[in-house]
Amino acid sequence: MPEVLTGAGVSPGVGAGPVRRIAGDVPEPEAGSRHGGDAAAERDGALAALEAVAADLEERGARAAAAGNTDGRDVLNAQALMARDPGLADGVTAKIGEGMGAARAVFEAFGVYREMLAGAGEYMAARVSDLDDIRDRAIARLLGLPMPGVPESDEPFVLVARDLAPADTAVLDPAQVVAFVTEEGGPTSHTAILARTMGVPAVVALPGATALADGTRVLVDGSAGTVRTDPADAEVAAALAAGAARDSALAEVSGPGATKDGHAVPLLANVGGPKDLEAALANGAEGVGLYRTEFLFLDRSVPPSDAEQEEAYRKVLEAFPEGRVVVRTLDAGADKPLAFLPPPGEEPNPALGERGLRMARRHPDVLAAQLAALARAAAGLSVKLQVMAPMVTDAAEAAFFAGACRDAGIEHPGVMIEVPAAALRARDLAPEVEFFSIGTNDLTQYACAADRQVGGLAHLQDPWQPAVLDLVAPAAAAGVPCGVCGEAAADPALACVLVGLGVTSLSMSAPSLPLVRAALARHTLDECRRAAEAARAARSAAGAREAARSHLPGLADLGI
Numbered sequence: 001m002p003e004v005l006t007g008a009g010v011s012p013g014v015g016a017g018p019v020r021r022i023a024g025d026v027p028e029p030e031a032g033s034r035h036g037g038d039a040a041a042e043r044d045g046a047l048a049a050l051e052a053v054a055a056d057l058e059e060r061g062a063r064a065a066a067a068g069n070t071d072g073r074d075v076l077n078a079q080a081l082m083a084r085d086p087g088l089a090d091g092v093t094a095k096i097g098e099g100m101g102a103a104r105a106v107f108e109a110f111g112v113y114r115e116m117l118a119g120a121g122e123y124m125a126a127r128v129s130d131l132d133d134i135r136d137r138a139i140a141r142l143l144g145l146p147m148p149g150v151p152e153s154d155e156p157f158v159l160v161a162r163d164l165a166p167a168d169t170a171v172l173d174p175a176q177v178v179a180f181v182t183e184e185g186g187p188t189s190h191t192a193i194l195a196r197t198m199g200v201p202a203v204v205a206l207p208g209a210t211a212l213a214d215g216t217r218v219l220v221d222g223s224a225g226t227v228r229t230d231p232a233d234a235e236v237a238a239a240l241a242a243g244a245a246r247d248s249a250l251a252e253v254s255g256p257g258a259t260k261d262g263h264a265v266p267l268l269a270n271v272g273g274p275k276d277l278e279a280a281l282a283n284g285a286e287g288v289g290l291y292r293t294e295f296l297f298l299d300r301s302v303p304p305s306d307a308e309q310e311e312a313y314r315k316v317l318e319a320f321p322e323g324r325v326v327v328r329t330l331d332a333g334a335d336k337p338l339a340f341l342p343p344p345g346e347e348p349n350p351a352l353g354e355r356g357l358r359m360a361r362r363h364p365d366v367l368a369a370q371l372a373a374l375a376r377a378a379a380g381l382s383v384k385l386q387v388m389a390p391m392v393t394d395a396a397e398a399a400f401f402a403g404a405c406r407d408a409g410i411e412h413p414g415v416m417i418e419v420p421a422a423a424l425r426a427r428d429l430a431p432e433v434e435f436f437s438i439g440t441n442d443l444t445q446y447a448c449a450a451d452r453q454v455g456g457l458a459h460l461q462d463p464w465q466p467a468v469l470d471l472v473a474p475a476a477a478a479g480v481p482c483g484v485c486g487e488a489a490a491d492p493a494l495a496c497v498l499v500g501l502g503v504t505s506l507s508m509s510a511p512s513l514p515l516v517r518a519a520l521a522r523h524t525l526d527e528c529r530r531a532a533e534a535a536r537a538a539r540s541a542a543g544a545r546e547a548a549r550s551h552l553p554g555l556a557d558l559g560i
């Protein structure tokens with residue numbers, strides 16, 4: 001029986017395909033587990049599991065190479081070699097000889113290698129996660145558990161998970177994933193941001209998502225937030241055709257962002273590194289409004305070298321010779337933990353703890369190295385480099401950051417406005433810096449006291465909340481250029497409202513740019529102002545959305 005499940009639609013578009021689930025973590029086999037007495041059979045089983053893992057990795061490597069991904073093949077072949085390492089097999093055999101069960105023997109034998117690698121320098125330490133992956137695959141085989149990690153599939157699929165970690169998504173092939181569905185995560189979670197960056201429809205906070213069986217055919221509508229199981233072929237075809245029609249309507253509007261009456265609103269892209277540039281350029285970004293540099297630092301036990309940082313920054317800067325690039329310094333902590341910058345102590349509420357600029361003040365050397373790498377990367381380039389700090393609370397913090405930028409030779413310092421205190425007193429921060437960029441994801445989280453990682457609070461993580469609009473207004477009126485780089489900028493109706501509130505540029509995941517460009521081009525600045533006024537006068541998020549839309553008649557032409 002077809003069934004419609006509803007969650008929060010966070011990345012527009014429709015996608016249809018079979019469900020493939022990301023399995024949960026493979027549990028550690030019980031310490032002290034013993035085999036039944038037949039050591040030879042137990043050993044054969046363990047070695048066969050390792051060999052099967054190696055063969056599977058090689059096969060995936062061959063497929064990656066056939067698709068032109070030779071780097072991928074090399075990584076997978078190197079993993080296969082680790083799985084066949086004779087020293088490892090000896091370690092497993094010895095432990096089974098002592099009576100240990102196969103799964104536990106594999107776990108412990110890998111543990112010895114793990115420690116050796118972890119202590120053997122940065123490059124080798126980075127291989128620990130490869131080793132863990134092989135170990136978990138072998139244990140999953142021995143215990144009959146589902147394989148961990150992103151599933152393999154011969155056909156495009158809908159990826160279903162409890163939530164997606166950055167490490168899971170790094171290996172995703174956008175051509176293979178037609179939609180994301182997660183049980184957890186809110187509209188501003190990193191799953192949502194990643195989906196929009198990849199241009200993949202997504203529904204998050206869907207109760208019971210992980211209970212969808214592998215192989216079930218589903219139709220995902222990332223605008224409506226629905227997942228329909230076992231849809232009829234005609235229904236899938238109609239939904240895909242409607243999506244294609246809207247895409248072609250959008251392709252008709254191009255060029256720099258502006259309202260119908262010519263008020264310029266630069267449209268910029270949010271990027272996580274050089275890999276996102278192609279989409280930014282293809283969607284007509286006029287520059288970068290948020291470069292989230294922490295993606296370069298994820299999954300590392302030591303920070304990237306100065307030269308590596310400089311190279312990554314330069315690639316992004318070079319992509320916009322006539323434009324601007326706004327780089328955000330490291331936003332470590334809370335939802336973006338970095339292994340080499342752990343919080344100084346136990347934090348019961350990490351989102352209210354040491355993160356963003358607070359962390360940079362504890363580690364001024366890390367901040368100074370990043371700013372110096374940015375200054376070197378920009379040397380000799382025509383692009384305008386602007387650098388901003390995350391999680392700034394007051395004027396003293398803004399002044400500290402501007403001073404650090406000056407010391408590094410960075411001319412255009414700014415701050416993110418994502419803490420309500422900073423928004424309310426934006427006039428105090430404005431004299432210290434050259435620009436603001438409002439992070440509506442965190443601003444909403446803090447204004448509504450609703451953790452952005454908790455799926456059940458999606459209704460409170462809504463930037464349409466009039467309280468959030470009330471916080472945008474003073475920041476936009478504080479006398480320095482004020483952009484928005486939170487996900488609110490990607491909502492075409494809200495983008496018009498933000499412009500009506502006085503916001504001067506909008507930055508978003510690249511695939512959202514055409515729709516926002518088209519929405520602005522269909523409305524005058526006055527209409528945007530009236531929409532903003534009406535939204536602020538409402539008493540709820542839904543009321544604000546509805547009131548704004550009544551002043552934005554051009555949205556209907558876009559099918560939104």
Ligand code: PEP
Pocket residue numbers: 290292331418438439440441442443485486487
């Ligand atoms: C925000 O908080 O709105 C923002 C843009 O930063 P991030 O989502 O990376 O926290």
Ligand code: MG
Pocket residue numbers: 390418439441442
């Ligand atoms: Mg933020």
